[in-house]
Amino acid sequence: MTDPFSLSETDAPAPQPGGIAARARAAAGGRRYLDGLNPEQRAAVEAIDGPVLVLAGAGTGKTRVLTTRIAHILAEGRARAHEILAVTFTNKAAREMRDRVALLAGPVGEGMPWLGTFHAISTKILRRHAELVGLKSSFTILDTDDQIRLLKQVLKAEDIDDKRWPARSLAYQIDAWKNRGLDPAHVPAGEAAAFANGKGGRLYALYQERLKILNAADFGDLLLETLRLFKENPDVLKQYQDRFKYMLVDEYQDTNTVQYLWLRLLAQGRHNVCCVGDDDQSIYGWRGAEVDNILRFESDFPGAKVIRLERNYRSTGHILAVAAGLIAHNQGRLGKTLFTDDEAGLMPTVTGVWDSEEEARGIGEEIEQLARKGHAYDEVAILVRASFQMREFEERFITLGLPYRVIGGPRFYERAEIRDALAYLRCVAQPADDLAFERIYNTPRRGLGESTLQQLHEYGRLQRVPLIEAARFMIETDEIKPKQRQALRDLLANFSRWASLIGEKPHGELTEMILEESGYTDMWRKDRTAEAAGRLENLKELVRAMEEFPDLAAFLEHISLVMEAETKDAGPRVSIMTLHAAKGLEFETVFLPGWEEGLFPHQRSLDESGRAGLEEERRLAYVGITRARRRAKIYFATNRRIHGLWQTTIPSRFLDELPPDHVEVVEAATGAAYGGYAQSRFANMDSFGSTYGTPGWRRAQRRTEETRAESGASSGGGFARKTSQRGPMQIEGELIAKSSASSAFAKGARVFHQKFGYGAVAAVDGNKLTVDFDKAGRKMVLESFVEAKG
DNA sequence: AACTTGTGATTTTTT
DNA sequence: ATCACAAGTT
Numbered sequence: 001m002t003d004p005f006s007l008s009e010t011d012a013p014a015p016q017p018g019g020i021a022a023r024a025r026a027a028a029g030g031r032r033y034l035d036g037l038n039p040e041q042r043a044a045v046e047a048i049d050g051p052v053l054v055l056a057g058a059g060t061g062k063t064r065v066l067t068t069r070i071a072h073i074l075a076e077g078r079a080r081a082h083e084i085l086a087v088t089f090t091n092k093a094a095r096e097m098r099d100r101v102a103l104l105a106g107p108v109g110e111g112m113p114w115l116g117t118f119h120a121i122s123t124k125i126l127r128r129h130a131e132l133v134g135l136k137s138s139f140t141i142l143d144t145d146d147q148i149r150l151l152k153q154v155l156k157a158e159d160i161d162d163k164r165w166p167a168r169s170l171a172y173q174i175d176a177w178k179n180r181g182l183d184p185a186h187v188p189a190g191e192a193a194a195f196a197n198g199k200g201g202r203l204y205a206l207y208q209e210r211l212k213i214l215n216a217a218d219f220g221d222l223l224l225e226t227l228r229l230f231k232e233n234p235d236v237l238k239q240y241q242d243r244f245k246y247m248l249v250d251e252y253q254d255t256n257t258v259q260y261l262w263l264r265l266l267a268q269g270r271h272n273v274c275c276v277g278d279d280d281q282s283i284y285g286w287r288g289a290e291v292d293n294i295l296r297f298e299s300d301f302p303g304a305k306v307i308r309l310e311r312n313y314r315s316t317g318h319i320l321a322v323a324a325g326l327i328a329h330n331q332g333r334l335g336k337t338l339f340t341d342d343e344a345g346l347m348p349t350v351t352g353v354w355d356s357e358e359e360a361r362g363i364g365e366e367i368e369q370l371a372r373k374g375h376a377y378d379e380v381a382i383l384v385r386a387s388f389q390m391r392e393f394e395e396r397f398i399t400l401g402l403p404y405r406v407i408g409g410p411r412f413y414e415r416a417e418i419r420d421a422l423a424y425l426r427c428v429a430q431p432a433d434d435l436a437f438e439r440i441y442n443t444p445r446r447g448l449g450e451s452t453l454q455q456l457h458e459y460g461r462l463q464r465v466p467l468i469e470a471a472r473f474m475i476e477t478d479e480i481k482p483k484q485r486q487a488l489r490d491l492l493a494n495f496s497r498w499a500s501l502i503g504e505k506p507h508g509e510l511t512e513m514i515l516e517e518s519g520y521t522d523m524w525r526k527d528r529t530a531e532a533a534g535r536l537e538n539l540k541e542l543v544r545a546m547e548e549f550p551d552l553a554a555f556l557e558h559i560s561l562v563m564e565a566e567t568k569d570a571g572p573r574v575s576i577m578t579l580h581a582a583k584g585l586e587f588e589t590v591f592l593p594g595w596e597e598g599l600f601p602h603q604r605s606l607d608e609s610g611r612a613g614l615e616e617e618r619r620l621a622y623v624g625i626t627r628a629r630r631r632a633k634i635y636f637a638t639n640r641r642i643h644g645l646w647q648t649t650i651p652s653r654f655l656d657e658l659p660p661d662h663v664e665v666v667e668a669a670t671g672a673a674y675g676g677y678a679q680s681r682f683a684n685m686d687s688f689g690s691t692y693g694t695p696g697w698r699r700a701q702r703r704t705e706e707t708r709a710e711s712g713a714s715s716g717g718g719f720a721r722k723t724s725q726r727g728p729m730q731i732e733g734e735l736i737a738k739s740s741a742s743s744a745f746a747k748g749a750r751v752f753h754q755k756f757g758y759g760a761v762a763a764v765d766g767n768k769l770t771v772d773f774d775k776a777g778r779k780m781v782l783e784s785f786v787e788a789k790g
Numbered sequence: 791a792a793c794t795t796g797t798g799a800t801t802t803t804t805t
Numbered sequence: 806a807t808c809a810c811a812a813g814t815t
Binding site (some may be wrong): 089090091117118119120141143144163218219220222223253255283284286287385386387388408411442445447448449450452560561562578579580581597602603604605616637642 | 791792793797798799800801802803804
């Protein structure tokens with residue numbers, strides 16, 4: 001709360017607390033917004049011409065630099081608000097930036113039409129030139145649900161077993177291609193062939209065709225089609241290059257390939273592009289983010305200035321030291337060293353507990369203790385690696401009566417009832433919206449099933465008309481059974497009646513009427529499950545939210561890209577969220593449970609991405625620690641239930657990587673935690689002191705641990721032996737052995753796999769093999785799962 | 791068309 | 806263990 005960057009000091013017209021010089025500048029009508037910036041921040045703000053990369057470590061005032069830079073450009077008269085492009089990843093970030101610019105620069109800031117997410121800005125551009133990419137400017141934006149429904153249809157039409165080739169995976173694959181800027185024609189042949197026995201590329205192409213027929217774009221298209229628009233229409237590109245005199249990009253480390261290409265095209269105009277980011281906080285590689293974009297910036301944009309923000313205004317000394325010590329284990333980083341003038345403060349703690357239940361209990365107690373000392377609940381957060389960890393905390397907090405809230409979870413507009421309600425509105429307002437129609441045509445139940453829908457599809461395809469129109473025709477024929485025909489007729493009559501009321505009735509009321517008359521709200525009222533009441537609440541909230549828009553069309557336009565969940569706050573609460581959701585936030589006290597091998601770093605991340613995966617996990621740990629202002633409290637459990645089975649776990653390797661001089665190891669209340677394996681490891685942390693620090697020593701230590709455990713002398717006997725032989729040793733072996741040495745398998749080698757049978761190695765990537773299996777097709781497998789077959 | 795049983799998957803998440 | 810989803814059954 002004592003944020004030295006609090007904006008109030010810069011927006012108030014009152015005399016500044018900034019000393020004589022500052023006051024003199026203010027009196028001279030000077031650039032007060034620059035006051036209080038440190039030299040690096042100021043350099044980042046003032047270097048407005050040419051490409052600039054601002055490497056902004058956690059808590060170094062990144063958003064402040066971005067917003068002040070915009071204010072500076074405006075104040076200097078270098079560009080007007082509509083000539084600045086400012087891109088963020090999330091709506092939340094965009095909103096925050098807009099608000100803060102408004103505080104600095106006044107109402108001009110609010111009028112920035114090109115401040116928004118990549119997707120929102122792309123949509124805006126695309127609607128203006130839609131016909132150039134084969135869409136109408138009224139195109140609808142499909143979300144993931146619609147996308148999957150459509151893909152299922154494509155798979156069915158191609159007669160592909162969607163059990164073996166799920167629509168979900170195809171959606172994921174297509175998304176990945178789009179993230180990399182690949183349209184169907186440019187997907188590498190090998191990758192296109194990998195899905196559904198060679199049909200992947202064709203399915204992608206068919207899906208794109210269907211999208212065009214439906215006049216729809218999915219999220220990936222918004223970027224990819226804009227890119228295509230720019231590439232195929234140099235005049236259009238030129239127009240935007242000229243328009244955007246200055247460009248700013250937030251969270252540059254999260255850009256994927258399309259976004260990078262999109263930016264580069266635009267930046268080729270005036271070269272005034274400023275990217276702000278932190279390679280150490282890149283945690284979205286799994287959804288296409290390319291850390292390389294930030295690592296390559298200087299070569300991509302020749303003559304670029306690179307400015308490092310390393311002065312941290314958030315955390316105390318020990319916390320920063322621990323974060324720095326951990327992240328130093330990553331290779332492939334640009335390298336920054338955060339420092340602070342703040343006190344050393346409390347050391348982060350590491351606490352071992354017996355199991356996840358004790359973990360929840362212990363953390364609950366610590367929070368209660370803090371609360372008794374007067375700490376606010378909303379200054380405490382629990383950051384988990386995976387969402388299943390949340391439940392145990394929730395249960396514990398409910399019994400304790402400790403107020404908490406879970407951040408993340410299903411977003412408001414993704415909830416079934418909201419999507420259903422929206423589908424009704426889409427059917428009424430945009431009668432060509434087949435996907436919306438399919439969604440609600442039998443919701444609530446009105447006796448319409450698969451076979452009737454099939455008939456409508458058939459006619460629709462034949463006549464090239466949307467489903468609703470097909471239905472209008474079909475109800476006049478005998479082809480549909482009487483009962484179904486009547487149900488359809490009623491539904492269509494309702495659609496028409498509601499449609500005629502658009503513009504007549506306020507859209508909020510109209511929506512209520514639709515939900516009432518369609519029987520939709522009744523459906524939930526009759527539902528006696530626990531969630532039903534909440535769903536009705538959400539529908540009310542939806543109506544309330546839409547009333548803030550001038551009309552239905554405006555609401556529908558916004559809904560697909562920006563719709564925020566509500567939650568009016570009922571007092572201060574402890575926040576429970578994933579580490580990913582915590583990026584950009586900060587708390588006085590942060591609890592970091594579950595630091596165990598397999599969970600954190602997550603096994604799957606290691607399996608799928610090897611060393612890169614491990615480094616991303618480490619960055620995630622870094623993000624977690626740097627959320628804390630004054631207290632960071634790490635926990636690990638010796639036993640954890642995974643998929644219903646209790647498993648013995650060993651402490652995360654990240655714990656070993658924390659600088660011992662800055663960490664306090666806490667004995668768990670029960671003492672149980674230090675039985676077994678945990679003991680040997682953490683006892684070392686104290687007794688070995690500084691020797692402990694070298695990576696080589698640690699690796700050696702880990703290799704000998706097995707031996708030591710087997711002797712049973714120093715640590716917990718049989719218990720330790722059992723754990724040391726499992727899982728994590730493999731991880732270690734794999735990572736250390738395989739990252740340096742090359743694979744034992746060569747391209748073309750014949751191999752055998754327990755599940756997929758015989759096959760030939762098509763490619764080798766470290767410990768991962770791409771194998772063409774005789775029966776199962778192309779798969780990527782870990783080397784350790786196949787054996788050589790001559 | 792609605793209900794029942796069986797199968798498989800189960801990190802992270804925005805737009 | 807648990808849940809979602811899909812095929813099989815009534």
